[in-house]
Amino acid sequence: MWGMQPMSPAPDDAVSPGQAALARTDPRLPLHARLREVIAERVRAGEWAPDQPLPAESTLVAYYDVSLGTIRRAFRDLVEEGLLERRQGSGTFVRRASLTASLFRFFRFGTAGDGFPQSRILSIARQVGTQTITSALGLEAGSEVLHLHRLRLYEEKPVLVEDIWLPLPLFEPMERIGQDDLGDLLYPLYERTCGQIVAAATEELTVDVATAGDALLLQCARHDPVVVIDRVARSHDATPLEYRRSRGLARTFRYRIDLR
Amino acid sequence: MWGMQPMSPAPDDAVSPGQAALARTDPRLPLHARLREVIAERVRAGEWAPDQPLPAESTLVAYYDVSLGTIRRAFRDLVEEGLLERRQGSGTFVRRASLTASLFRFFRFGTAGDGFPQSRILSIARQVGTQTITSALGLEAGSEVLHLHRLRLYEEKPVLVEDIWLPLPLFEPMERIGQDDLGDLLYPLYERTCGQIVAAATEELTVDVATAGDALLLQCARHDPVVVIDRVARSHDATPLEYRRSRGLARTFRYRIDLR
Incomplete structure (x- = not known):
């Protein structure tokens, strides 16, 4: 029966802003690198205040329509680069320098x-x-x-x-x-x-x-x-x-x- | 036929100095930790000069009668602690501070x-x-x-x-x-x-x-x-x-x- 489903793309209004943002990145990059770029852009734009955690992984899975593994890989890279930091028990935050x-x-x-x-x-x-x-x-x-x-x-x-x-x-x-x-x-x-x-x-x-x-x-x-x-x-x-x-x-x- | 072999320990002169040194360590410790202790003792005793590598892993396997994995684990721990250092292509050496x-x-x-x-x-x-x-x-x-x-x-x-x-x-x-x-x-x-x-x-x-x-x-x-x-x-x-x-x-x- 699955062969009978229409193969045309979903209508435009079904594309979330998250998927649209991902679609604007370089398609030659692996998906986790494209996601990393999209999130880094939001960090640089100052979207998250000092005490505001980033959305939960499950929320981002739905928003960007990617797997949990892809979210985690992008987060891990951003933590390593120093853009994000994990705080035990409270989530992932944009890292600020504490000088x-x-x-x-x-x-x-x-x-x-x-x-x-x-x-x-x-x-x-x-x-x-x-x-x-x-x-x-x-x-x-x-x-x-x-x-x-x-x-x-x-x-x-x-x-x-x-x-x-x-x-x-x-x-x-x-x-x-x-x-x-x-x-x-x-x-x-x-x-x-x-x-x-x-x-x-x-x-x-x-x-x-x-x-x-x-x-x-x-x-x-x-x-x-x-x-x-x-x-x-x-x-x-x-x-x-x-x-x-x-x-x-x-x-x-x-x-x-x-x-x- | 194997049941016919004598079960008494090997004669004393068959025990290498390496095995004897291992036998003097705390038997409650895992073997790699006991080996680490024996090698650390030799490092502290100044057995190896600055440009003299430690014996090859295969030599130590025979000398201490332990597996290659045990040697490697002990070496890895000693490198992490800063007692030994690996030099690409020339072996493992006692680390000196270069101040x-x-x-x-x-x-x-x-x-x-x-x-x-x-x-x-x-x-x-x-x-x-x-x-x-x-x-x-x-x-x-x-x-x-x-x-x-x-x-x-x-x-x-x-x-x-x-x-x-x-x-x-x-x-x-x-x-x-x-x-x-x-x-x-x-x-x-x-x-x-x-x-x-x-x-x-x-x-x-x-x-x-x-x-x-x-x-x-x-x-x-x-x-x-x-x-x-x-x-x-x-x-x-x-x-x-x-x-x-x-x-x-x-x-x-x-x-x-x-x-x-």
């Missing part, structure tokens, strides 16, 4: 060890990027960038001076942000106001001596040693989102490495 | 980038270990240690001042070493003269300012920033073998980290 902890890898601010530094934004202004800044952000020479000058404090004491440069027009909404909307953490704010997710970063440590500005803000003597952390933070597709230079008193610096 | 590279992770000495620092031992003498030294080496307070004071040079220019403390009596032979036997690298010397293999280390970075002694040896100004690397090096069974404090000019320091 605040990195300050604690480098500096011992207090005896307590808990809590994290508070922020005080000293200024937000446009500037023409220097060669170092535009090259770090992958911009053309002379591009305008948004500059944030920020002081970080731990238990009311200044511990870090930060210069932060953001590409324009991507981060234009940050220019209009009110002082009251500026929390202690910038990365959740980048996501909320500009839809940009920081997924990874490269940091380079060097040592310098305190400038007059450092001395004033960090309440130290001029020429006291300072540790400088240059960070380039990137999105899931490796676009540079932020170039940051943090300067902290060297006497609070301590970093531990295990070698084999 | 010279760590200096290049932290300091940019020259433009060339190749070669490694030369050594000049300034003094070798016994001293009573301070609290910091004996605690780093896991010795009783007030223990005597051997102190080496060393200058490291790169392209004839001083780049690091090092204080090295070694536990006694383990490193007694180092006291009698002639200036001519002191090469640029200490770890091969520890192995040759004292039978001690460095397998791992923990390093802690901090920043200080140059003392009068640093200034003299590193040819810098007093109070110039210096980066201090405190290293505790350990054997395969985690015994502390060396505590070392290296001080280098901070202006040559640069360290890069990737974060996710």
